[in-house]
Amino acid sequence: MQDSFAPTGFARQQMIPPAPPPVEQGGMGRRLWALFSGPLNIALTLLGVALIWAIVGAIWPWLAHSVWTAESLAQCRQITGPEVSGACWAVIRDRWSQFVFGFYPSELYWRPVLALGLFFLALGPVLLPRLPRRMLWLSVAYPGVAVWLLWGGSLWPAIWIVAGLVLGAVMLRRLPLWVVAVAVVIWMGWAVPVLSDLGAGVAPIRLTPVASDKFGGFLLSTIIGVSGIAMSLPLGIMLALARQSDLLIVRVLAVAFIETIRGVPLITLLFVASLLLNYFLPKGVTFDLILRVVIMVTIFAAAYMAEVIRGGLAALPKGQYEAADALGLDYWKAQRLVILPQALKIAIPGIVSTFIGVFKDTTLVTFVGLYDPLKGVSDAIRATTAWKGIYWEPYIFVGAVFFVFCYGMSRYSAWLERRLKRDHR
Amino acid sequence: MRRSGGLTLSRLFYDRRYRGVMIQVIVLIAVAVLGWWLVVNTLDNLAAVGKDVDFSFLWSRAGYEIGQTLIPYSQDDTHFRAAVAGLLNTLLVAVLGCVAATLVGVIAGILRLSRNWLIARLMTVYVEMFRNIPLLLWILAIFAIFTELTPPPNAYRGAEPTAHMLFNDSLALTNRYTAIPTLAMTRDPGALSSDALNISVNYAVLAFLAALFLGWRGRRAIRAWAERRQNQTGHRPLVAPWQMAVTVLPLLALWLWFEVHLEKPVLKGFNFTGGLNVSNAFVALWLALTLYTGAFIAEIVRSGILAVPKGQTEAATALGLGPWQVMRLVILPQALRVIVPPLISQYLNLTKNSSLAIAVGYLDLRGTLGGITPNQTGRELEGVLLMMLVYLGLSLLISAGMNVFNARVRLKER
Numbered sequence: 063m064q065d066s067f068a069p070t071g072f073a074r075q076q077m078i079p080p081a082p083p084p085v086e087q088g089g090m091g092r093r094l095w096a097l098f099s100g101p102l103n104i105a106l107t108l109l110g111v112a113l114i115w116a117i118v119g120a121i122w123p124w125l126a127h128s129v130w131t132a133e134s135l136a137q138c139r140q141i142t143g144p145e146v147s148g149a150c151w152a153v154i155r156d157r158w159s160q161f162v163f164g165f166y167p168s169e170l171y172w173r174p175v176l177a178l179g180l181f182f183l184a185l186g187p188v189l190l191p192r193l194p195r196r197m198l199w200l201s202v203a204y205p206g207v208a209v210w211l212l213w214g215g216s217l218w219p220a221i222w223i224v225a226g227l228v229l230g231a232v233m234l235r236r237l238p239l240w241v242v243a244v245a246v247v248i249w250m251g252w253a254v255p256v257l258s259d260l261g262a263g264v265a266p267i268r269l270t271p272v273a274s275d276k277f278g279g280f281l282l283s284t285i286i287g288v289s290g291i292a293m294s295l296p297l298g299i300m301l302a303l304a305r306q307s308d309l310l311i312v313r314v315l316a317v318a319f320i321e322t323i324r325g326v327p328l329i330t331l332l333f334v335a336s337l338l339l340n341y342f343l344p345k346g347v348t349f350d351l352i353l354r355v356v357i358m359v360t361i362f363a364a365a366y367m368a369e370v371i372r373g374g375l376a377a378l379p380k381g382q383y384e385a386a387d388a389l390g391l392d393y394w395k396a397q398r399l400v401i402l403p404q405a406l407k408i409a410i411p412g413i414v415s416t417f418i419g420v421f422k423d424t425t426l427v428t429f430v431g432l433y434d435p436l437k438g439v440s441d442a443i444r445a446t447t448a449w450k451g452i453y454w455e456p457y458i459f460v461g462a463v464f465f466v467f468c469y470g471m472s473r474y475s476a477w478l479e480r481r482l483k484r485d486h487r
Numbered sequence: 488m489r490r491s492g493g494l495t496l497s498r499l500f501y502d503r504r505y506r507g508v509m510i511q512v513i514v515l516i517a518v519a520v521l522g523w524w525l526v527v528n529t530l531d532n533l534a535a536v537g538k539d540v541d542f543s544f545l546w547s548r549a550g551y552e553i554g555q556t557l558i559p560y561s562q563d564d565t566h567f568r569a570a571v572a573g574l575l576n577t578l579l580v581a582v583l584g585c586v587a588a589t590l591v592g593v594i595a596g597i598l599r600l601s602r603n604w605l606i607a608r609l610m611t612v613y614v615e616m617f618r619n620i621p622l623l624l625w626i627l628a629i630f631a632i633f634t635e636l637t638p639p640p641n642a643y644r645g646a647e648p649t650a651h652m653l654f655n656d657s658l659a660l661t662n663r664y665t666a667i668p669t670l671a672m673t674r675d676p677g678a679l680s681s682d683a684l685n686i687s688v689n690y691a692v693l694a695f696l697a698a699l700f701l702g703w704r705g706r707r708a709i710r711a712w713a714e715r716r717q718n719q720t721g722h723r724p725l726v727a728p729w730q731m732a733v734t735v736l737p738l739l740a741l742w743l744w745f746e747v748h749l750e751k752p753v754l755k756g757f758n759f760t761g762g763l764n765v766s767n768a769f770v771a772l773w774l775a776l777t778l779y780t781g782a783f784i785a786e787i788v789r790s791g792i793l794a795v796p797k798g799q800t801e802a803a804t805a806l807g808l809g810p811w812q813v814m815r816l817v818i819l820p821q822a823l824r825v826i827v828p829p830l831i832s833q834y835l836n837l838t839k840n841s842s843l844a845i846a847v848g849y850l851d852l853r854g855t856l857g858g859i860t861p862n863q864t865g866r867e868l869e870g871v872l873l874m875m876l877v878y879l880g881l882s883l884l885i886s887a888g889m890n891v892f893n894a895r896v897r898l899k900e901r
Contacts, residue, residue, distance in 0.1 A: 096602045103603050110605045311511040315518060325882035326875045327839035330857060334875075337867045341532045342525045422621040429845060436624055437846070453631045461620045461628075468619035 134448035164278015164433045177211040214269035218261035222254045274352045278433025287421040290359040298367025323365035331358045336430035363420045374409030414475035418468045544864040553850045566860045573855030581838040587777040592784025617782035630771035630847045637662045657751045666752035666759035673746035698737040705733035768849040780837045791826035831889040
């Protein structure tokens with residue numbers, strides 16, 4: 063070992079020939095080897111093949127005999143013949159409008175369709191930063207327009223409510239928050255009904271009203287899901303900030319609220335919405351059932367959202383808070399410009415999985431008597447004589463639609479996460 | 488000095504020293520007013536329909552049957568006992584669901600990381616399918632499979648039955664229930680029963696529980712002794728066989744003493760007897776909760792294992808640990824730290840999701856205290872609030888218990 067420090071005077075003249083790769087087989091060979099490399103792997107592979115074989119063997123004959131056009135289950139059975147059982151997808155085609163719109167009047171289908179089209183227009187400025195910022199006003203006005211299109215009635219309340227919110231947002235630049243809040247409350251409580259009557263008297267712009275119990279299918283899921291998602295994010299951010307606040311009472315109240323909501327099943331909150339909310343409100347004040355459900359779903363989602371965002375806030379290094387303070391930013395400016403953009407970015411996967419959860423949970427509204435696509439509409443279809451006894455096709459169809467939406471959302475979040483990544487490139 | 492003079496109204500809002508206090512006072516007042524408003528409204532509304540807030544309905548006769556209960560229950564019992572039976576049903580499906588979901592999730596999570604791509608793909612399909620489709624659909628679909636695709640009990644009858652029992656004649660799937668074997672004792676020690684509560688527990692069950700507890704304490708004592716020995720002498724004595732003996736032998740002795748055996752269900756007349764006939768509602772709910780939550784747990788386990796850097800495995804191997812020791816002493820403790828907190832919230836989710844039992848007609852807490860009882864007594868306010876309170880207590884209890892465990896596996900930073 064002493065020699066290792068002595069000068070040796072050796073330098074390699076030619077390169078060593080390159081060594082062969084450690085694994086001989088490539089491509090197909092290696093993939094096969096991974097399946098049969100040991101007794102455990104062989105057993106697992108055989109088990110997997112058997113499982114696939116069993117599932118495909120059970121389902122394939124049924125799928126192979128699918129019937130796509132028929133008017134009733136009996137007709138389907140007639141087409142496939144008595145010996146063979148086949149899928150009867152004709153029910154989806156026959157009851158397509160019910161799956162999509164529930165019992166919405168068929169001559170008014172253009173209204174939800176238009177609302178959906180406008181929804182994508184309104185979503186554009188939010189999701190794509192390249193569009194001009196001024197288009198955000200479209201997004202602000204959208205909820206009012208959508209509610210009017212879907213439920214009908216006079217246009218004026220929607221106009222005045224949206225106008226009140228916009229005015230409030232503009233006033234917020236000059237006046238303190240509490241002045242604006244009081245002004246908005248007065249506007250909503252007093253000015254909106256008066257001005258609506260006035261407007262209706264001058265120019266009666268009306269659509270045929272549609273009652274809430276006519277809503278159903280994916281229309282209902284989308285309404286509840288989208289409004290729950292859209293409102294729970296800001297509410298969740300406020301709750302998360304309140305929970306992180308230095309103010310003891312605010313913090314305690316936020317913790318109590320979040321933990322209470324997270325501690326009970328959504329289904330009980332929906333029951334509160336359908337059974338008890340009328341007790342809690344003054345006599346004579348009644349809300350629409352869908353609105354009540356949306357409020358409950360929003361509150362529920364906001365509590366989960368708050369926890370996700372709190373995780374993002376906690377993951378942010380303390381130096382960021384201190385740096386924002388050092389720049390002389392006040393609390394709201396620091397949150398808006400420094401803290402939240404980073405914390406929300408960290409929390410994206412959790413936020414999106416909360417969104418997915420909200421969308422999936424919209425099926426629970428069936429238990430308060432609304433026609434969700436999964437149970438409400440399917441049961442209604444099964445209750446007819448034509449489609450009595452049809453089980454699998456509606457479930458598979460509705461499940462596939464949910465899968466496409468939820469899987470799409472989770473892929474989008476993975477893409478967004480990669481795109482917003484700023485480190486370790 | 489002049490400027491720091493009297494306390495004016497504007498200073499309450501613009502001086503940072505007072506602003507925080509002011510905001511809190513305003514928030515507190517606002518919340519108090521809101522709460523008071525809600526209570527007053529509720530009392531007003533109740534008075535308007537001639538009701539009051541009264542919980543005495545809990546002690547009146549329930550008058551409805553519950554299909555499957557853990558404690559003796561009949562329709563002559565009180566609403567309170569119905570609620571307790573419902574709560575126990577909720578707990579039963581929640582506990583069995585958590586255990587099974589953990590098993591499924593751990594296996595699926597590990598297999599998803601397997602180099603065997605067929606198995607890895609299969610597990611990916613499983614996880615994505617269950618995570619992206621509503622739980623309600625799984626409950627309804629599995630229930631439909633059990634009620635629509637399984638034969639009626641009398642299909643198992645006759646010289647040439649059209650249906651056959653599974654697993655060596657021990658399990659029968661029928662369209663009304665699943666007949667499973669039960670454990671029975673030849674030497675029955677009798678039961679400890681309380682007439683006042685109308686509950687009874689077999690002494691053998693108590694004996695087994697005591698043996699389990701003693702075995703657990705024994706294991707710990709042996710390990711502590713081994714640690715002491717190792718600290719004193721530097722050699723670790725062989726503990727595994729002793730630990731095994733302490734755990735298994737008492738149980739085995741009890742098993743032999745009571746002559747415990749499996750009692751298989753047998754078709755008598757039109758129904759199965761001997762075993763236990765579990766309602767399809769319960770089996771479907773349990774299976775759906777297990778598979779649904781298992782998919783989420785699989786992802787948690789996978790990310791937990793991936794969160795342990797590869798260097799840890801290499802370092803442990805370099806220290807001379809074998810593969811099993813690497814897993815047990817190095818990888819698992821670190822992975823658990825990442826896994827446990829989200830796992831707790833999955834357990835909570837499962838417990839709360841068990842309230843979907845209403846979809847298949849399994850009477851749990853939601854079905855009794857929050858369902859039939861309010862319908863019959865007209866006490867929906869009291870019933871629903873009480874039910875929410877119980878769920879809340881259950882959730883807090885689970886998270887408190889699991890947080891204790893979490894504190895033990897957490898990184899001890901000094």
